[in-house]
Amino acid sequence: MHAVIYIPNFHLQAALRLEPQLASRPVALMDQTESKAVVMQMTDAARAFAVAEGQTSTQAMARCGEILIRARSRAQEDAAAEILLQCAYCFSPRIESTATGVCTMDLRGLAINDDIADGDAAGAADWAGRILRALQQTHLRAQIGVAETPELAWKAAREAMPFLCVTDAGAFLASLTVSSLEAAPELLDILDRWGVRSVGSFLALGKDRIAERLGPDAVDVFDRALARESRPLKLVTPAETFDEFMEFEEPIETLEPLLFVLRRFVEQLANRLDVVYLVAGELRLRLGLSSGEPHERAFSIPSPTRDVETLFRTLNTHLENVRTDAPISSLRLTAKPGRAAHFQFGLFETALRDPNQFHETVARLGALLGSNRAGAPRLLPTHRPDAFAMDPLLAGEEQTGEPAPISGPALRRCRPQIAAAVELRGDRPVLVHSPAVRGAIARTQGPWQISGDWWDNARWSREEWEAETTDGDLCRLVRQGDEWLVDGLFD
Amino acid sequence: MKAANANDIIQLRQALAQRFPQVRTWSEQPPQKSRSCWPTGLPSLDALLQGGLPKGALTEVVGPRSAAGTATFLHALVRRSHQTRQFAALIDGHDSFDPGALTNAALSRLLWVRCHSAEEAIKAADIVLRDRNFPLVALDLKTNPNAQLRKISPTAWYRMQRIAAQNGVTLVVLTPLAIGGCADARLNLESRFTLDDLAKEPEALALVLKFELVRWALGGAADATAAQAG
Numbered sequence: 001m002h003a004v005i006y007i008p009n010f011h012l013q014a015a016l017r018l019e020p021q022l023a024s025r026p027v028a029l030m031d032q033t034e035s036k037a038v039v040m041q042m043t044d045a046a047r048a049f050a051v052a053e054g055q056t057s058t059q060a061m062a063r064c065g066e067i068l069i070r071a072r073s074r075a076q077e078d079a080a081a082e083i084l085l086q087c088a089y090c091f092s093p094r095i096e097s098t099a100t101g102v103c104t105m106d107l108r109g110l111a112i113n114d115d116i117a118d119g120d121a122a123g124a125a126d127w128a129g130r131i132l133r134a135l136q137q138t139h140l141r142a143q144i145g146v147a148e149t150p151e152l153a154w155k156a157a158r159e160a161m162p163f164l165c166v167t168d169a170g171a172f173l174a175s176l177t178v179s180s181l182e183a184a185p186e187l188l189d190i191l192d193r194w195g196v197r198s199v200g201s202f203l204a205l206g207k208d209r210i211a212e213r214l215g216p217d218a219v220d221v222f223d224r225a226l227a228r229e230s231r232p233l234k235l236v237t238p239a240e241t242f243d244e245f246m247e248f249e250e251p252i253e254t255l256e257p258l259l260f261v262l263r264r265f266v267e268q269l270a271n272r273l274d275v276v277y278l279v280a281g282e283l284r285l286r287l288g289l290s291s292g293e294p295h296e297r298a299f300s301i302p303s304p305t306r307d308v309e310t311l312f313r314t315l316n317t318h319l320e321n322v323r324t325d326a327p328i329s330s331l332r333l334t335a336k337p338g339r340a341a342h343f344q345f346g347l348f349e350t351a352l353r354d355p356n357q358f359h360e361t362v363a364r365l366g367a368l369l370g371s372n373r374a375g376a377p378r379l380l381p382t383h384r385p386d387a388f389a390m391d392p393l394l395a396g397e398e399q400t401g402e403p404a405p406i407s408g409p410a411l412r413r414c415r416p417q418i419a420a421a422v423e424l425r426g427d428r429p430v431l432v433h434s435p436a437v438r439g440a441i442a443r444t445q446g447p448w449q450i451s452g453d454w455w456d457n458a459r460w461s462r463e464e465w466e467a468e469t470t471d472g473d474l475c476r477l478v479r480q481g482d483e484w485l486v487d488g489l490f491d
Numbered sequence: 492m493k494a495a496n497a498n499d500i501i502q503l504r505q506a507l508a509q510r511f512p513q514v515r516t517w518s519e520q521p522p523q524k525s526r527s528c529w530p531t532g533l534p535s536l537d538a539l540l541q542g543g544l545p546k547g548a549l550t551e552v553v554g555p556r557s558a559a560g561t562a563t564f565l566h567a568l569v570r571r572s573h574q575t576r577q578f579a580a581l582i583d584g585h586d587s588f589d590p591g592a593l594t595n596a597a598l599s600r601l602l603w604v605r606c607h608s609a610e611e612a613i614k615a616a617d618i619v620l621r622d623r624n625f626p627l628v629a630l631d632l633k634t635n636p637n638a639q640l641r642k643i644s645p646t647a648w649y650r651m652q653r654i655a656a657q658n659g660v661t662l663v664v665l666t667p668l669a670i671g672g673c674a675d676a677r678l679n680l681e682s683r684f685t686l687d688d689l690a691k692e693p694e695a696l697a698l699v700l701k702f703e704l705v706r707w708a709l710g711g712a713a714d715a716t717a718a719q720a721g
Binding site for chain 1: 556557558559561563566578588589592594598601605611619623683685689693
């Protein structure tokens with residue numbers, strides 16, 4: 001058995017996929033690349049106003065004043081074709097991209113094949129319903145036909161509302177009109193004059209008599225109408241790319257309209273990923289600028305997801321701080337699919353509740369404070385004072401290290417150290433004056449001579465004193481040469 | 492006539508209470524706030540606060556003197572957070588935190604946000620509080636100049652308190668003077684370290700920190716004016 005998924009008015013549906021609210025309004029699709037732009041396809045609402053294929057935009061607007069004219073978008077059509085194949089691939093591993101908006105599936109070996117053979121119409125309808133709902137999620141309306149051969153399934157798909165399973169090929173063909181034969185107009189005219197209205201009547205004429213009276217072209221039509229012979233499918237594997245692109249008619253200069261379109265893109269990508277049971281592991285944003293130089297940025301999603309809010313917030317946080325040199329002329333958003341992360345924690349293990357939210361928080365902090373000002377501190381393996389690095393906060397992973405040998409109250413460091421005027425009596429400080437601490441020194445400990453890295457250019461040495469003033473302040477003073485500095489206050 | 496007016500008012504109140512059940516009238520008692528706690532591991536303080544720092548509330552710890560122990564208290568919170576395998580965030584208002592006194596293991600669950608002014612710190616705290624990944628957020632403004640602290644809008648404290656309450660975050664603010672007017676709890680740190688304390692273990696010093704509870708707006712705790720610990 002074979003199934004065909006057919007998307008009627010494919011070009012129009014592809015163009016309106018990002019504006020699904022227009023599907024119920026009168027809309028006509030024009031191909032602006034043709035020398036004479038005429039209406040290609042239109043919505044039912046437009047057809048109700050007698051708008052028809054081949055009319056110019058002026059003629060269409062004369063018939064319907066409210067009609068919206070949309071230009072054909074190759075990028076949207078490519079994306080819609082990808083969606084169709086990706087969706088079909090979830091239901092059968094053997095699929096063919098038969099034509100624009102038409103995908104043929106080989107059902108051999110699938111459970112649905114047995115259901116149909118057993119006469120389980122409800123099972124077949126349920127299977128088709130799942131495909132239709134998956135496509136509906138991405139705002140594509142499809143029809144599905146199931147039959148013995150690909151040709152018959154294609155005919156069934158065209159007649160389906162929205163699903164048709166053909167078990168009796170003869171009865172089905174007999175019910176079709178000759179206009180469904182995809183024959184030359186001259187042949188259809190002759191058949192009409194003969195009074196042959198249905199495919200059943202046409203087939204009843206017999207192959208020999210048709211060959212004798214109408215020639216070899218009519219024999220081809222006869223064979224196609226019979227749809228008895230199967231053919232091998234040209235199998236394809238859909239690319240795992242999830243890409244949305246839009247070229248703006250007028251370049252965008254503000255954030256609001258960009259975010260509006262971007263949200264639609266994110267919703268579409270999330271729906272597409274949902275259909276194939278994947279999540280976004282990375283987003284790649286490309287803003288085409290009218291100056292020619294694009295702005296590109298890749299966003300790694302810490303905890304892969306297809307949650308629209310999470311993905312959109314990631315982009316929004318970045319774009320709030322982006323300034324471009326020129327207006328934005330096009331937008332491309334690509335999602336790199338990944339598998340949802342699964343963790344098995346220990347009984348008492350805790351992890352970040354929402355790694356994506358945390359990632360966004362760090363991005364916001366980076367935008368507010370600058371880079372390297374938020375993270376988890378890591379002590380460096382050196383005795384140099386205040387030597388640490390800022391690392392990303394690791395979810396669930398724990399660093400190891402030697403216990404800190406420092407005793408006493410915690411120090412509040414002065415970064416940078418504050419210059420101080422220190423009066424000495426003998427070798428010991430007795431008075432300190434600086435913005436951080438001032439007053440007579442009651443007691444001191446020191447000096448502590450420390451040094452390190454003497455083997456390279458990063459060598460350092462200093463003399464440390466710990467001092468308690470008569471006011472009760474407790475500080476660490478550092479002498480480097482003749483200069484005194486306040487290193488910090490114990491608190 | 493007066494009786495009729497009183498009845499009208501009662502009926503009006505009842506009607507309003509039915510129509511807007513979430514609105515509280517002036518005469519009603521405020522609802523009891525949640526009293527779940529974040530135990531600090533400092534027995535005296537936990538006893539004073541009946542279990543620990545209140546969750547979903549703003550606790551202000553005021554250390555007027557330079558060696559009052561606010562940094563030691565902060566380090567104790569970071570160690571405790573690591574012991575209980577929880578994440579914590581420190582908004583460092585003046586980039587004065589010294590990680591050198593802690594271990595890498597203790598630091599691995601700490602988000603340290605290094606700010607250069609109180610204004611930056613308040614904005615950063617607003618972002619971190621909304622994150623909901625951190626059960627404990629400490630905002631350290633102890634070494635920020637008073638001029639910066641006075642410029643903090645009172646509405647900023649209310650906003651932080653509301654976000655903390657919404658997200659169930661334990662928010663601790665360390666200040667040199669009482670500035671958080673809407674703090675749910677306020678503690679004064681009355682310790683005074685001396686040069687002799689430099690030889691003692693930090694954990695031992697944290698245990699002898701002297702706290703005084705001067706404000707308690709959560710109900711059910713010890714009398715704020717008299718409670719002391721340490």
